[in-house]
Amino acid sequence: MTSNQTIKNYPLTSTQKEILFDQILHPNVPLYNIGGYVRIDGPIDPNLFEKALNQVIEENDALRIIIHDGESRPTQTFAENVHLKLDYHDFSDKENAQKQVIEWMRQEFVKPFPLYDELLCRFALCKVSDNCYYWFKKYHHLSVDGWAISLIVQRVAAAYNALATGQSLGEQKHDSYQNFIQNDKAYLDSDKFTKAKHYWLDKYREVPEALMVRRYAAQFAGQTIPSQRSILHIRRLFYNQLIDFAKENKASTFHVILGALYCYFVRTGAREDLVVGLPTLNRSSAAFKQTVGLFVGVTPAWFRFGLDLSFIDLIQAIRGELQKNYRYQRFPVSEITRSAGLYAQNRQQLFDIELSYEKHDYETYFDGRPAEAVTFTHGFNQNALTVFIREFHDNQDVRVDFDYNVGFFDEDEIERIKTRFEFLLSEILRRPSVPIRELQLMPEAEYQKILVEFNDTKADYPRDKTIVDLFQEQVEKTQVNRAVVFEGQSLTYHELNFKANQLAHYLIEQRVSAETLVGICVERSLEMVIGLLGILKAGGAYVPLDPDYPAPRLQFMLEDSQVPVLLTQTHLIERLPLSTATTVVGLDREWATIAAYSGSNPQHRIRCPENLAYVIYTSGST
Numbered sequence: 001m002t003s004n005q006t007i008k009n010y011p012l013t014s015t016q017k018e019i020l021f022d023q024i025l026h027p028n029v030p031l032y033n034i035g036g037y038v039r040i041d042g043p044i045d046p047n048l049f050e051k052a053l054n055q056v057i058e059e060n061d062a063l064r065i066i067i068h069d070g071e072s073r074p075t076q077t078f079a080e081n082v083h084l085k086l087d088y089h090d091f092s093d094k095e096n097a098q099k100q101v102i103e104w105m106r107q108e109f110v111k112p113f114p115l116y117d118e119l120l121c122r123f124a125l126c127k128v129s130d131n132c133y134y135w136f137k138k139y140h141h142l143s144v145d146g147w148a149i150s151l152i153v154q155r156v157a158a159a160y161n162a163l164a165t166g167q168s169l170g171e172q173k174h175d176s177y178q179n180f181i182q183n184d185k186a187y188l189d190s191d192k193f194t195k196a197k198h199y200w201l202d203k204y205r206e207v208p209e210a211l212m213v214r215r216y217a218a219q220f221a222g223q224t225i226p227s228q229r230s231i232l233h234i235r236r237l238f239y240n241q242l243i244d245f246a247k248e249n250k251a252s253t254f255h256v257i258l259g260a261l262y263c264y265f266v267r268t269g270a271r272e273d274l275v276v277g278l279p280t281l282n283r284s285s286a287a288f289k290q291t292v293g294l295f296v297g298v299t300p301a302w303f304r305f306g307l308d309l310s311f312i313d314l315i316q317a318i319r320g321e322l323q324k325n326y327r328y329q330r331f332p333v334s335e336i337t338r339s340a341g342l343y344a345q346n347r348q349q350l351f352d353i354e355l356s357y358e359k360h361d362y363e364t365y366f367d368g369r370p371a372e373a374v375t376f377t378h379g380f381n382q383n384a385l386t387v388f389i390r391e392f393h394d395n396q397d398v399r400v401d402f403d404y405n406v407g408f409f410d411e412d413e414i415e416r417i418k419t420r421f422e423f424l425l426s427e428i429l430r431r432p433s434v435p436i437r438e439l440q441l442m443p444e445a446e447y448q449k450i451l452v453e454f455n456d457t458k459a460d461y462p463r464d465k466t467i468v469d470l471f472q473e474q475v476e477k478t479q480v481n482r483a484v485v486f487e488g489q490s491l492t493y494h495e496l497n498f499k500a501n502q503l504a505h506y507l508i509e510q511r512v513s514a515e516t517l518v519g520i521c522v523e524r525s526l527e528m529v530i531g532l533l534g535i536l537k538a539g540g541a542y543v544p545l546d547p548d549y550p551a552p553r554l555q556f557m558l559e560d561s562q563v564p565v566l567l568t569q570t571h572l573i574e575r576l577p578l579s580t581a582t583t584v585v586g587l588d589r590e591w592a593t594i595a596a597y598s599g600s601n602p603q604h605r606i607r608c609p610e611n612l613a614y615v616i617y618t619s620g621s622t
Contacts, residue, residue: 008077008078009068009070009075009076009077010075010076010077010078010178010181011073011075011076011181011185012067012073012074012075012076013180013181013184013294014184014188014332015282015294015295015296015297015332016076016142016294017074017334018332018333018334019032019141019142019294020067020074020115020142023115023142024115026224026380028112029112029224029380030109030110030111030112030113030378030379030380031224031378031380031382032140032141032142032378033109033110033112033113033138033139033140033141033376033378034138034139034140034141034144034145034146034149034375034378035109035136035137035138035139035149035375035376036109036137036373036374036375036376037102037105037134037135037136037137037373037374037376038134038135038137038153038362038364038371038372038373038374039132039133039134039135039371039372039374040132040133040134040135040366040369040370040371041131041132041369041370041371041372042131042132042133042366042367042368042369042370043130043131043133043367043369044125044127044133044160044366044367045164046086046088046125048160048163048164049086049125049135049156049160050084050085050086051159051163052156052157052159052160052163053084053086053123053156053159054082054083054084055159056152056155056156056159057082057084058082059155059173059174060151060152060155060174060177060291060292061078061176061177061178062143062144062148062177062291062292062293062294063119063121063143063144063152063292064078064079064080064082064119065077065078065079065119065120065142065143065177066078066079066116066117066118066119066120067115067116067117067120067142068116068117069116078177078178079119082119084123086123086124086125087122087123087124087125087136088124088125088126088127089101089104089124089125089126089127090126090127091104091126091127091128092127092128092129092130097128097129098128098132101126101128101134102134104126105124105126105134105136105376106376108122108124108136108138109136109138109376109378110378110379113140115140120139120140120142120143121137121138121139121140121143121144122136122137122138122139123135123136123137123138124136131369135156137149137152137153141294142294143293143294144292144293144294145293145294145295145296146296146356146358146360147281147283147289147295147296147360148291148292148293148294148295149360150360150361150362150373150392151290151292152292153362153364153371153373154361154362154364157364157365157366157371160366160367161365161366161367164366164367165367174290174291174292175287175288175290175291176291177291177292177293179287179291180288180291180293180295183288187330192330193331195328196327196328196330196331197331197335197339199327199328199331200328200331200335200336200339201336201339201340203302204300204302204336204339204340204350207340207341207342207350208273208275208302208350209271209550209552209553210347210352210549210550211265211269211271211274211275211351211352211353211384212352212353212384212385212408213408213546213548213549214405214407214408214548215407215408215546215548216406216407216408216409216410217407217548218523218524219487220407224380224382225380225382225405225406225407226379226380226405226406227377227379227380227381227382227403227404227405227406228379228403228404228406228411228414229377229401229402229403229404230401230402230404230411230414230415230418231399231400231401231402232399232400232401232402232418232421232422233397233398233399233400234397234398234399234400234422234425235397236395236396236397236398238425238426239253239391239397239398241429242256242257242425242429245428245429245432246315249312249315249316249432250316250319251315251316251318251319252319253357254357254389255315255318255319255322256315256425256428257355257357257387257389257425258276258278258315258318258355259311259314259315259318259428260421260424260425260428261274261276261353261355261387261421262274262276262303262305262314262318262436263311263314263424263428263436263439263441264417264420264421264424264441265353266307266436267307267436267437267439267441268441270618272304272305272306272307273302273303273304273305274302274303274353275300275301275302275303275350275351275352275353276300276301276303276351276353276354276355277298277299277300277301277333277349277350277351277353277354277355277383278298278299278300278301278322278354278355279296279297279298279299279354279356280296280297280298280299280329280330281295281296282295282296282297282329282330283295284330297329297330297331297332297333298333298354299325299329299333300333300336300349300350300351301321301322301325302321302350303317303318303321305317305318307435307436307437308435308436308437309435309436310432310433310434310435310436311428311431311432311433311434311436311439312432312433314436333349333350336350337349337350347550348382349383351383352383352384352385352408353383353384353385353386353387354383354385354386354387355386355387355389356386356387356388356389357389357391358388358389358390358391358392359389359391360373360390360391360392361392362392362393363393363394372392372393372396373392373393375388375390375401377401377403381403381404381405382405383403383405384404384405384407384408384409385402385403385404385405385408385409385414385417386401386402386403386404387400387401387402387403388400388401388403400418400421402414402417402418416442416446419442419443419446420441420442420443420446423440423441423442423443424439424440424441427439427440427441463609464609465609466536466608466609466611467536467613468533468536468537471497471533472497472601474493475493475494475496475497478493479492479493479494480492480493480494481493483495483496484496484526484529486524486525486526489526490526491526491529491530496529496530496533497533497599497601498599499530499534499599500530500533500534500537501534501537501597501598501599501600501601501602502534502594502595502597502598502599503530503531503533503534503535503537503538503587503594503597504533504534504535504537504538504602505538505597505598505602506534506585506593506594506597507534507535507538507540507565508538508539508602509597510564510565510583510585511564512535512538512539512540512564512565513538513539513540514539514540514611515539515540515541515611515612516538516539516540516541516564516565517540517541517542517543517561517562517563517564517615518535518538518540518541518542518543518563518564518565518566518567519542519543519545519557519558519561519563519565519566519567519568519582520532520535520542520543520544520545520566520567520568521544521545521546521547521554521566521567521568521572521576522547522567522568522569522572522587523547523569523572525569527569527587527588530587531567531587534567535567536613537601537602538602539602539611540565541611541612541613541614541615542613542614542615543557543561543563543614543615543616543617544614544616545557545558545566547568547572547575551575551577554575554576554577555577557617558576558577558578558579558582559579560617561615562581563582564581564582564583565582565583565585566578566582566583566584566585567585567587568584568585568586568587569586569587569588570586570588570589573586
């Protein structure tokens, strides 16, 4: 690729700034790679395709954006006289050519872009057979958004078709992205910006409680936590029923999908509200809707409707809330996050769930041959969950991508959510008028398994013994066997019992006795197991507190349980909203003191199996 850059520097738009600064915080991570491929079911002339692509690059200046690390702040220029030499790869003589092409594209897609002084797009044409080609397309989000990518596909197809048939489209005049840069600057200096700021700061005077907890994040300490994608295909016939249902109730399919997510996560999270990040087109004029570039913003929509509404009433309420937000949706979400003080709470966003509804036009033909667009994931989505509705082709099934951060979910959890989501949509069509608290959330087979099979737990066990008795019997049988393993560390049964006994004697001296509640707030570790056993051996009942919980939730649990003693780790103490009535024990910091106590089994601390063992605060779905 060759280019000759212009000399004029332009400022970044507000959205570009958000993306650039986040990318800088995640170096060498493809956090903002977007795109995928277009499969073309017919022969393609690589030379004509290259000409068509270069014509579109010439006519759409956002494809020629180059970011520069300026002396005081980053800037962008628009390169001139760009000529792209198309990467061409012939896989047609290889075994499983299609599989190899897709794997090659996936590997190329997750390679990070150089951030400065280079173009922010990459293309390749891959041949699978004489009648099957794949157009690989990768962009950095700084240059385009999803809507722009669909425009690019349509324009490359139109240019290719003109060249293939010997016709001339002539030079296609499209608005310059430079116009939007000026428009964005004017907005930031306008009364509209000021009014929007007041609107959002008033809405988020109180910060909503986080929905999700990073339960699996410890294994990624110091790393950017990756994400995975799970795909659901909604049958077109059923999706059309959702469209008809929405029309009948003066709503949109987007409102129905959003309502289903509200139902599910409010019910399973035992909440009355839900905040969802909603990407907005942010193209306020017909000209901007035809301009390639990055326009999209994100609105943090806060729905506080409880559970007593019917689904029909819910989607009307959702529509009303979105209409109120509409006038102010252009306001940068980073400004809201900063003003709400989230960073001080170790949170990055007001929302854990994002819903991206993408009805983009990919009904495209190359020289009369159909094409199909498919998106890739970069594998580092930092939201707990982003749901993408991909309605790209009118007569095809609708693809729903569940991109989940593995710090929050494992694969089995997402598969359950995906299955329940599809079931809930059908349940909504069956019973749209009942209160949403009464809608069934899971398919009948899973419902029966959880209520019947999982509760069939009858088993014979020694009813006159406590868990401490059973553990100590196992210690006598297998003293040198490994009892617990964590990240390369381990303890034998004897070692675990000895350390738990030392802690138990220490806690007894702190006046822990039968059924005394003892809090434990530690990360996954050997200390966690020692702590639990030590509390039980002292006769107490443990109250687990997840250190990743938001401060308000931890404060409620501590105040409600009134634990006189709390076991934790030194680096977590500053996160905990503690009262003077609680004795805080840093297991790592005070272990030298604890280790001075006896390693023998405490006697008669739990009198019988009926004594309390633990108190747990659940989400309401447990």
